[in-house]
Amino acid sequence: MAAGGTIDALGQFTLHPALGRIGAAVHFSQSNLFMVIAGVLVLLLLWLGMRPRALVPGRLQAAAELSYETVMSMCVETIGPEGRRFFPFIFTLFFFILLGNLLGVWPYFFTFTSHIAVTLAMAVFVVVMVTVVALRLHGLHFFSYFMPKGVPIALAPLLIPIEILSYLSRIISLSVRLFANMMAGHAMLEVFGAFVVMLGGAGLLGIVPAGVSLAVNVALIGFEILVAALQAYVFAILTCIYLHDAVHLH
Amino acid sequence: MSGAGDGDGGAGGESFEARLRAARERQGRPSGVETKLHLDKLPTSALGVGLRVAVELVSALVVGVAIGWALDHFLHTSPVFLALFVLLGGAAGVLNVWRVMGPGRGP
Numbered sequence: 001m002a003a004g005g006t007i008d009a010l011g012q013f014t015l016h017p018a019l020g021r022i023g024a025a026v027h028f029s030q031s032n033l034f035m036v037i038a039g040v041l042v043l044l045l046l047w048l049g050m051r052p053r054a055l056v057p058g059r060l061q062a063a064a065e066l067s068y069e070t071v072m073s074m075c076v077e078t079i080g081p082e083g084r085r086f087f088p089f090i091f092t093l094f095f096f097i098l099l100g101n102l103l104g105v106w107p108y109f110f111t112f113t114s115h116i117a118v119t120l121a122m123a124v125f126v127v128v129m130v131t132v133v134a135l136r137l138h139g140l141h142f143f144s145y146f147m148p149k150g151v152p153i154a155l156a157p158l159l160i161p162i163e164i165l166s167y168l169s170r171i172i173s174l175s176v177r178l179f180a181n182m183m184a185g186h187a188m189l190e191v192f193g194a195f196v197v198m199l200g201g202a203g204l205l206g207i208v209p210a211g212v213s214l215a216v217n218v219a220l221i222g223f224e225i226l227v228a229a230l231q232a233y234v235f236a237i238l239t240c241i242y243l244h245d246a247v248h249l250h
Numbered sequence: 251m252s253g254a255g256d257g258d259g260g261a262g263g264e265s266f267e268a269r270l271r272a273a274r275e276r277q278g279r280p281s282g283v284e285t286k287l288h289l290d291k292l293p294t295s296a297l298g299v300g301l302r303v304a305v306e307l308v309s310a311l312v313v314g315v316a317i318g319w320a321l322d323h324f325l326h327t328s329p330v331f332l333a334l335f336v337l338l339g340g341a342a343g344v345l346n347v348w349r350v351m352g353p354g355r356g357p
Contacts (some may be wrong), residue, residue, distance in 0.1 A: 173310075
């Protein structure tokens with residue numbers, strides 16, 4: 001909010017206890033609340049959508065079927081036929097992030113994906129799971145992943161650390177991409193929103209720039225919806241690509 | 251899905267596919283059009299690619315600095331490993347960018 005003539009673009013990301021005194025006692029923040037809401041909304045979409053079981057689907061059933069088919073084709077086309085085994089994981093990941101991003105665009109709602117703690121936890125989970133999958137499928141042969149084929153053995157001491165660092169950097173790139181996109185977008189919305197209030201209150205001269213800021217904010221909301229869907233998709237498809245690497249090694 | 255007689259009381263004899271095709275032609279939609287979303291590629295807008303490359307480049311460096319700093323901290327060898335791992339991290343960042351943008355992969 002633009003209290004006291006300054007723009008507090010990052011204040012919107014502070015955590016507050018939700019659900020009154022019970023939430024405060026167990027440190028249940030509004031971030032956790034929106035995670036629960038996002039999960040419940042996905043379950044409701046699937047449960048209510050698939051209840052009619054009609055041959056010609058209605059709107060909600062079409063949405064549920066489309067979401068299933070989209071994620072399934074993403075899994076199979078990216079990972080290969082083995083991708084079906086990872087479908088539940090990718091589906092959960094994609095829709096949890098998508099709902100988190102989209103709920104955040106709604107005024108007064110909190111975007112839990114705008115916290116690095118949340119995205120980092122998800123990215124660590126993805127990379128650890130990918131490593132475990134590779135180890136289970138290939139055993140110790142997995143470590144040949146860090147030694148590219150056709151490279152002289154003399155370069156191994158240099159290349160293997162670089163490959164390992166490159167592998168580990170997936171955690172950072174996966175989490176920072178989502179977190180930075182969401183945080184930057186919401187900070188921009190806040191800044192332009194504060195412009196509208198401050199310029200609008202500055203008298204006759206401020207009316208036109210305030211109107212421009214309002215127009216920018218309207219455009220930014222549209223852009224945020226695009227970014228919300230895109231980043232959820234990017235997170236899921238990159239997880240698929242990493243799983244493809246783990247399943248096929250090279 | 252060859253539901254010719256699935257008991258839904260439609261036009262007798264015609265299959266569901268034939269009726270669907272006829273309905274689509276009435277609506278002016280060609281029958282070969284896929285209604286499924288096709289999302290098997292990463293975004294290729296200039297901003298998206300630039301951001302992706304930047305994140306790839308920096309993230310490996312961050313991991314390198316973190317590992318180097320931690321090794322120095324626990325082995326009391328400051329700044330040997332930090333200097334080494336900054337270089338390795340930078341190289342890994344370039345490797346990441348090469349994997350994304352290198353020949354044969356496209357943006």
